[in-house]
Amino acid sequence: MSGAEGGPVRVMVVDDHADVRFLIRMIVADAGPPLELAGEAVDAQDALERIEQVDPHVVLLDARMPLIDGFEAAPMILARRPGQAILLCSAVVDDAIRERAEAAGITGCISKDAFEDIPRAVLALAGR
Numbered sequence: 001m002s003g004a005e006g007g008p009v010r011v012m013v014v015d016d017h018a019d020v021r022f023l024i025r026m027i028v029a030d031a032g033p034p035l036e037l038a039g040e041a042v043d044a045q046d047a048l049e050r051i052e053q054v055d056p057h058v059v060l061l062d063a064r065m066p067l068i069d070g071f072e073a074a075p076m077i078l079a080r081r082p083g084q085a086i087l088l089c090s091a092v093v094d095d096a097i098r099e100r101a102e103a104a105g106i107t108g109c110i111s112k113d114a115f116e117d118i119p120r121a122v123l124a125l126a127g128r
C-alpha cells in the first residue's frame with residue numbers, strides 16, 4: 001500500500017518493548033510531515049486486532065517478540081491486508097534475515113543500529 005499523494009504516511013509500530021516504541025515514536029515525531037504515527041501494538045496479536053482501525057501505510061515490525069515473532073506475524077498481517085508494506089526491525093540484518101523476511105512477505109529490513117534511517121525507509125516503502 002502506498003501513501004496517499006501529499007497526505008501523511010501513516011506508520012504502525014509493533015514491538016514488545018515500551019522503550020523501543022517510545023524511541024521510534026520520537027524518531028517519527030522528529031521527522032515530521034509527511035510521517036505520522038498511526039498507532040502502536042505490543043505484540044502480533046495486538047497488531048492484528050488494531051491494524052484495520054489504525055490503517056497504516058507501513059507497519060514497522062520487530063523481528064523478535066514473544067509467542068509470535070515478526071517473521072510469523074508478517075504473513076498473518078498480509079492475510080488481513082494484502083499488499084501491506086512491512087518494515088522489519090532486527091538487531092542483525094544479514095542475507096539470512098533478508099531471505100527469511102522476503103519469504104514471509106516482508107517488504108524491507110532495517111537494523112536496530114540504524115533507527116535514524118527509519119523515516120527514509122518508511123517513506124521509500126510508501127512510495128515517496
